[in-house]
Amino acid sequence: MSLTEKLFKKLEEKEDRMIEIRRHLHENPELSFKEEKTARYIADFYKDKDVKVTEKIEGENGIVVEINGKNKGKTIGLRADFDALPITEETDVPFKSKNDGVMHACGHDGHTAYLLTLGEALIELKDEWDGTIKLIHQHAEEVPPGGAKSIVASGILDDLDEVYGIHLFPMFETGEVGLVEGNAMAGRSNFNLHIQGSGGHGAMPETTIDPIVAGSHFVTQVQTIVSRRMSPKHTAVVSVTAFEAPGGQNVIQDKVMLRGTVRYMEEENKEPIHDEMVKIISGLETAFGVTCDLEYIYDYPVLYNDPEKTRVVGEILRNSKGGHITNVADHEPSSGSEDFSYYLQNTPGTFINVGAKPEGVEKAYINHHPKFDINEDSLLISAKVLGEVVLSRLGNK
Incomplete structure (x- = not known):
């Protein structure tokens, strides 16, 4: 029996516990930066196991677990996040959230379950593989500046030497694994714009400086x-x-506040979009006599999957004999954002999409929906996918 087959067997034996x-x-569930009990x-979970556990990294809730194999070799990181979202759950599952207004609506509970189980299986086989594996249990993926940073x-x-991660997506069929070479997920910035005018009676607008009109012009102009102002070859979104x-009804307000998000698939557009917004706001102040205060937050960078590593991962998974993968697909880049991008800025690797569509549904609820759910078969699939990749990349057959 090969080492990969041994790993798969252990994972299959642990599947029920992984689901538990x-x-x-x-x-x-616990919100970002407040995941004390989850951490x-x-x-x-790793107590009394032959590993090195580092907690409270930089005073936050992140945990890194180091597993050393039989002999020295490559060092590979595997990451799973564990924070939840401020969403009131609307599913009918018997294990529904007990914390009002907080829900695992993005699959991070599944990410953590498969990485814990995979980690345990790799520890049990550590005398049969060479190299070092670092399990990155990451807090606060959902809220900037993000736990990865x-x-x-x-x-x-x-x-x-390399780093890999997985995200569960119920919009893809269970058994499908998706890969994207190069720019795979958008960079993100957020903004708050305060516009100060001078309010007054709705029947006498000439006595006011109307910030609502100025704000309305901003909404339309920012789309330009x-x-x-950008090349049509590039992908970007600016949303108020x-x-x-x-x-x-009879009062013109003296101030308004607008919020929004910016996404871009090319890192080179990060600052130019901000600079163009500043120009538009300067024009509002001149044209309408308002005063503007822009809070612009540069957030997660563009997630860049190393093309060579992504192709190698695709080859490993297409040649897998485990029977757990029905399709290895080339997925389109996503306008969503992920702080896994910080790991990939420093270390080559790739972020893998794993299908988790619940059984018997025609159209699944997407991530961040209050009725979000996953097919729990995707947990074993994810553990096998990441396990086979890491053993192969460490050079263990």
Whole structure:
């Protein structure tokens, strides 16, 4: 029996427990940067195991577990995130969230369950493989600046040769694995714009400086950044997602606040989009006599999958004999964002999409929906996918 077959057998034997772990985490979700109990649960899982566990990295909730094989070799990182979202769950599962207004609506409970189980199986086989594996249990993927940034900044991953991660997506069929070479997920920035005018009576607008009109012009003009100020060969999105101007029908408000998000598939567009927005805002101040205060937050970078590593991973998975993969597909880049991009800035690797469509549904609820759910068969698939990749890349047959 090959080492990969031994690993697969162990994972199959542990599948029921892996599902139990996922359901426990699903019932007990915690928000980004507040995952104290989840972090404790993860650290306790590795107690009495022959590994090195580093907790509270940079004073936050991230955990890195180092497993050393029989002999020296490559060092490879495997990452799973474990934070939840501020969403009230609307599923009918018996292991529904016990924390009001908090839900694992992005699959991070599943990510953690398969990596814990894979880690345990790799530890049990550590005398049969060479190299070092670092399991990155990461907090706060959902909220900027993101947990990955502090883990990378700590230097604990400076010795990595390669890094890999998986994300579960119920919009893809269970058994499908998706890969994207190069720019795979968008870079992200967020903004808040405060526009100060001078309010007054709705029947006498000439006595006011109307910030609502100025804000309305901003909403339309900001769309020209993509349509008229960027190359049509590039992909970007600028969305105003909130326009706050509460008040009565006969009162022109003296201030408004707009919020929004910016996405871009080429890192080179990160600063130019901001600069163009500043020009538009300067024009608003001149044209309407308002005062503007822009808070612009540069967030996660573009997620760049190393093309060579991605092709190699595709070859490994297409040649897999495990029977757990029905299709290895070339997926389109996504306008979503992921702080796994920070790991890939320092270390070559790839981020793998794994299908998790629930059984018997025609159209699944997407990530971040209050009715989001996954097919739990995807947990074993994910563990096998990442396990086969890491053993192969470490040179263990």
